Amino acid sequence: MYNILNNRIQCSKCPIRHRAICAHCEEDELALLEKIKSYHTYRANQPILWRGDTMPHFSSVVSGVASLTKSMEDGRTQMVGLLLPSDFIGRPGRSIVEFDVTATTELTLCSFKREPFEELVRNIPHIAHRMVEMALDELDAAREWMVLLGRKTAQEKIASFLEMLVRRSGHPDQSNHSVDLPLTRDEIANFLGLTLETVSRQMSTFRKNRVIEFLDRRHFRILDMQALHLATGDDADGSILS
Amino acid sequence: MYNILNNRIQCSKCPIRHRAICAHCEEDELALLEKIKSYHTYRANQPILWRGDTMPHFSSVVSGVASLTKSMEDGRTQMVGLLLPSDFIGRPGRSIVEFDVTATTELTLCSFKREPFEELVRNIPHIAHRMVEMALDELDAAREWMVLLGRKTAQEKIASFLEMLVRRSGHPDQSNHSVDLPLTRDEIANFLGLTLETVSRQMSTFRKNRVIEFLDRRHFRILDMQALHLATGDDADGSILS
DNA sequence: CGCTATCTTGAATCCCTTCAAGTCGCGTGG
């Protein structure tokens, strides 16, 4: 199912060191995590966990993207979370997964075995604290997404999605940088509560209006950041506040 | 804005004693909470907090219902949470509210001042633990709601909403009990990502099909629990499993 | 008793979906 790599990356040199579950840890605490960690890699489209599975690990996304999805019996699917680098999978006290987890791109996880990690959560306040912080961040994100799903138009959904990708891509808000599109049209549709045809049409509209430009199907560039933000509906007057 | 009642109710006799933030507490820990708690009551439709406010308290809902809503500049509104008795408002480490909080019925809160409560969270693992547990429950609920908002039809949304009310009303799954409808049609619409007209139409359909029956506009009774569950879309075959 | 907020119902419209056809890009094998 997956490859286990050597623990070659030192925590102190880890690209997600300051954003992941270990963010608040001191050097000595890091050393404890270092002892129990292992890396796993997955191919694009590879399932990681199915709903109902018992989760043997807690993991941080080191690189790549994974999706959390829930499906109804008739096949309708809704993505309920997108895991980008530094995001965390797993919750103390609960070993049963409530959704399917899938790698949408090539993915590397930094994983910790259940028991020793829960032990560390109990004993290292820096980890427990970061855990709560990240759970609450996720809750905020989920609520923001509820507004998108319940009230935004297709156009606004696409704009919000693209803006989120730009924001989390690293290049603060500058245009002219290539941004990775880590999902297929169908996956985007499942994220936004749309059909893949609607996703395609709305993205074409933005392309035709020269708001974005596609380098290829999986990479785009922002041509007009302000127009994109205006289209999200988040800031009706499009003012440059905040 | 609100009335401050005497602390007449003892924690040990509190109706939400075993489900609220204090659920895991021992008697001596309860005594510490008792010292810093106060009751506040609000009238139906009374705003409790606005987005951006600094939250002076952490609170548990003792009785009544409150809503968490987010609004877009043009007025479109999405409810992102419904607080029923035992539910908790407030998060350690963050004092700014991200949404509007409103009493939708007459409401009583059991509130704790910020600093002393955060102190207790740090010192009483039973409280910290319950805090994480409740945050994760909320996250699960939010994700379940994302499926509803993104993928369910109006009919399925209404059925899911009514089923949730029945489930949380106390009467496990028995019919023939009057269930409280703690929201107006408009509020239900904002909860489900619909318009109030659509809510009204779908409820009328259930009424005409004798799935539910209205005692008055704010109270209904289940006539056909199985039909209601079938209509939620959660269990395509309607099997009586689980 | 009538006022008003809330709710119901109807009719027309519209946005998104559904169904269908065609294009693009890329790896494989002839």
Add this chain to the structure above:
DNA sequence: CCACGCGACTTGAAGGGATTCAAGATAGCG
């Protein structure tokens, strides 16, 4: 090398479910 095939994507046309706009009904309350 290039035809072939296939998955991913785009685009068009028709259909439908929810919204919008508009009237009217109902109930709670002074």
